[in-house]
Amino acid sequence: MTLPDPALLRSMMLIRAFEASLMARKDHGFQLLSSGQEAVSVGLCAALEPDDQLLCSGRSIGPALARRLDPNRVLAELLGKEAGYCSGRGGRGHMAAPARGFFGAHAVVGGNLTVAAGVALRLQGEGRSSLVACMFGDGACGSGALHETLNIAAIWRLPLLLVCDNNQYSVSTPRAAALAPARLSDLAAPFGIRGMTVDGMDVQAVRDAAQALAATVRAGGGPAFLECLSYGFTAHSTSSRESRPRDEVAAARDRCPIRGYTEVLMRSGVVDRTQVAEMTREIDIVVAAANRFADDAAFPSPADVLLNVG
Amino acid sequence: MTLPDPALLRSMMLIRAFEASLMARKDHGFQLLSSGQEAVSVGLCAALEPDDQLLCSGRSIGPALARRLDPNRVLAELLGKEAGYCSGRGGRGHMAAPARGFFGAHAVVGGNLTVAAGVALRLQGEGRSSLVACMFGDGACGSGALHETLNIAAIWRLPLLLVCDNNQYSVSTPRAAALAPARLSDLAAPFGIRGMTVDGMDVQAVRDAAQALAATVRAGGGPAFLECLSYGFTAHSTSSRESRPRDEVAAARDRCPIRGYTEVLMRSGVVDRTQVAEMTREIDIVVAAANRFADDAAFPSPADVLLNVG
């Protein structure tokens, strides 16, 4: 257990405000948001070192910002601008900034799991104490790629931290209807991999668990599996119908990780109301700047369509 | 626990003698043998009813004969003769006789697992108490298909008995080097599926476990997972180099399931030496007849190459 940290709050608030500003745009395109689930990305990234690598699913905005990518370039990427991290080619589904420890998103559900194991094999071979963290949804736990990854990571003792951001749904399908295990972290047990399940709406719980597991991974203890029980505040994607029960969504909103952690920080006297207001203002400025940056940035030229193909 | 049964011995002896006669032929082609592992197929098939369906890997000779297919037509199929069950088109890798409860082999490792779940879904829908048994090797446990099958079979409570014939190797790769779980049946646990591991060189142990699990499956209890610890007496295939330690192979031969069960039956007075000799002679006749049948049978005509394509 570590101390309450206003940086975690700021990071979550940035994600929330960033996504709100994105949604306010007419040109936002097809996006998967992390609002409501900020604590998972932020808690995890608090346990990562600069040399670690993070991979994630197509729900990449939270992870990218939590990993401290430049909001200007993140937004530019989401909107397809040349100034984005991937020169506007990757978008949300494939956002990447490996030089900043964000190996990137991959929009195939479960598709980044085996890739992450490969990245971990490379880090292991380099003999550093870095690790690879890979975030994926509950939906990805139905895919055989998880099994193959768990097994290989276990036999090779790879420095791999698997983080399931279990937001209870795969599009419209409730996790309980799609997946038999009582806890998804139980899937790690047969392979001798340590598993934990924590409240994914509690950033401190996520951070503490991620740090504990990361420490064993760094120490050469092999892979670990962290399940975070979360809930998204919006429908699956910006073009999906909402299908979740209204009162279930409302109940989740009552467990807002940002409000909850603000209270923790205020109760423990780490921040006061003024400081939170100041933080809000500062974030608004950052987000406004990102929108200006992205607006000013150019689209790629169609003439460059064959650039970087092979 | 059921009583010692000479039919089990006969079935194992038939597989052994049949494969020996096959190996004595010049035209045997590319085969995967079950010699040494007879107890798994025979013990399992003793727990199956006529209306059940059995699927297996490309190591199909043991399962096919244990399921009481006609040795004549099995041998004809292995040799590519028109009189084989699949008109000589399937061979060992794809032998099938669904009308006799043998839905068949599939030579893609792990490839029959999801198919078996589909067959089980069909039986379930028909509302009978039949089940589907699917045999696969330890090697198949590394494949994601197993995970996807376990999960779907669990959420749909399919009448599926998964039987891992763990002969300790995938070609040259020792099971321990390829698979992290301490026992492969542990893989079932996270899904709430009942798993058991038994001595696969002991036909009675296999039969008893298969019967116990089959009973829960038939009763609507959902899928079950049976791991049988076995060992093959010959190299992976008829064209593979032997790579296993010589003394390991010798030690396994000392645990010959046929010799072991003969002793059990004789000790308990169910058969005597004369009866075993008589059984041997009768099987020799059956096997010789199968060879004559296959010899007399014709190859398909090349003109029929497009038959049954679509």
Next chain:
Amino acid sequence: MSAEPDATTKLFFREAIVRALGEEMRRDEGLVLMGQDIGAFGGPYREFDGLHARFGSGRVRDMPVAEGAMVGVGAGYAAAGGRALVSITYMDFLMLALDPLVNYAAKLRYKTGGQLHAPLVVKTTAGAKGQGVAHSQCIEAWMMGVPGLKVVAPSTPADAYGLLKSALREDGPVLYIDHKRLFPMAGHVPVSESCVPLGVARVERAGGDVTLVGHSWMMVPVLAAADRLETEGISCEVIDLRTLAPLDTAALCASAGRTGALVTVEEGQLTCGVGAEIAFRVHEAVPGIRAARVGAAPAPVSSNPVLEAAVVPDADRIVAAVCRLLRGKP
């Protein structure tokens, strides 16, 4: 009150699919539908709307994200005497399911000497619509050469309805392909129940100067190009393939034989694509035919709107290809 024999009604593409599925579900009690979010949710494009309510969760089955198992389970269910339609949301994910489809289902009848067959329809959605490199591909050409597998790709609600119904009556596996941009389109569909036979292309428009061949969403830019070429005095015969395997070679050769020029259009990659195959067959039957093909630029399809448009064929590129071919300009 029975409808006129050729009376039609207007349906959206997705409604035509729902209708075909509903009719076939009623007709064949063994038919089950399996897919992600096809149950109460009604499918990613509402193309399964209402079926769960009508037929229940036993016959309209939501599945986990496990494409390999989805097709494997569907194949096993079908082979065991049932009939299955498995929905793979995007064609890119079909790659995860090619082993059960190609190595098992397509070969089942052959390898068992006719003892088993798999009446399985794998329904998927191809094409680009802003979703990026792993959600936009058209890989139908890979599947056209798989012995034992049929492939259909309608471009109109009527063909979606009629081809899907035919596919659901086949003995062996059929790959049925929608396109993301087709779902909101409306069109006339026969009022009375009917099927569109597999293996028969449709002459969508008669013409004398050049034969344009396409399928699926590409029929929209193809027809737009034909309109524009008309105004320039070039008369296009337009053929909608509808079935990609088996190809209706006779119809293609007959048309190209009349016009003397062939332009194939596909959204996927050209190399070893649909157009290469058609051109070969037509060349064999109509020696001396002039042929050109239009397809994707050789790059992944980005979610980037500018680059997506730069990769995927449009009416401009089709018009240009026709003019180049007919006027012999390089």
Next chain:
Amino acid sequence: MSAEPDATTKLFFREAIVRALGEEMRRDEGLVLMGQDIGAFGGPYREFDGLHARFGSGRVRDMPVAEGAMVGVGAGYAAAGGRALVSITYMDFLMLALDPLVNYAAKLRYKTGGQLHAPLVVKTTAGAKGQGVAHSQCIEAWMMGVPGLKVVAPSTPADAYGLLKSALREDGPVLYIDHKRLFPMAGHVPVSESCVPLGVARVERAGGDVTLVGHSWMMVPVLAAADRLETEGISCEVIDLRTLAPLDTAALCASAGRTGALVTVEEGQLTCGVGAEIAFRVHEAVPGIRAARVGAAPAPVSSNPVLEAAVVPDADRIVAAVCRLLRGKP
């Protein structure tokens, strides 16, 4: 004592592979080999013999039967600054690994705007040799149109050696294809270290009447057919493609332009196959060229010896196709 610049030594095909791998392993410490039974066992065809002993189990890694993960792990390792060769025993099982290969590795450089790339060789073995419907397929044509992916398929030990070395120095993914029947073949390989460049076909034999094009094992029946045709007075120019993507279109067109006739030969299915693509490109460059293609009969490849032989092309069928084409007989 240095060898003559063009001195050669006789190696079996599998030995040529071992040599290429050994040299590249020494050259690039980041290179790891991954596959089933490639460690102490030395590979299914002994094409990894001795490498485990030389480079250890950290760099020559046995893997579980999990083709999807094998290629995914290889891609991730490569993308993170390493270099990987992943052995997929038979090409049929590549279907289980197309998602990481096509949806990830081939698109990685593009989708990250050049930040990442995956120097990954997927080595596999194609073709029929008595192992049945799911162990015999040739699906290289599927891969030829994947942007970002290169494809090579040598037919001689020298090319296996030289192409594999080149593949192992590429920035992006390469699919390297052996054939089961090639492993026991011997041939001359340069004594001194050298590479064969990707993208360059080889004129295996010069001739004036017809251009025969093939790759991999099919070069054996192609050359046998050329011999027989010679005795009948037909002079064949024989081209070994060696690289399938990118195709050496210039060399194909130049030869066909000289001979005026083209026969393509492949072991896989014809529909949307290698021959269809080659013919289209040659037709464009050499109008009026006569072209024919030879490939598998449209059926699965059974383990049955009679039916396997009935599906796969042989010299007889190639000779017949050439005669039909040149003599205009139907």
